[in-house]
Amino acid sequence: MVRSRKNTRCAAAVAELRGGTYCSPPDAPDERRAVDENRMIDIETKLAHQEDMLADLNTAVTNQQSQITLLEDLCETLVGRVRSLSDAAPESDPADERPPHY
Secondary structure: OOOOHHHHHHHHHHHHHOOOOOOOOOOOOHHHHHHHHHHHHHHHHHHHHHHHHHHHHHHHHHHHHHHHHHHHHHHHHHHHHHHHHHHHOOOOOHHHOOOOOO
16 A cells, blocks of 8 residues: 555654553453554544644745735735826816817
């Protein structure tokens, strides 16, 4: 089975989290300890996936914020250009303009 980079990171996180601590007391039956161990592994796996997803979402939000900042700067530049063009344009009286059919 080929593991993706994301699955490998999740498996490494689960292995790191599995410090041998389980919910069952040491005198619990083996079946209960095995069930608790499986539950703990499932929870740790879900946590690792959520942490990975959170990191991906954080990256996406950071990229989007960079794009928003760039677009805001561009809008400010364009507004400045339009204002400078309107200030530089000669003001004409609409009554002095020739109709379009001439």
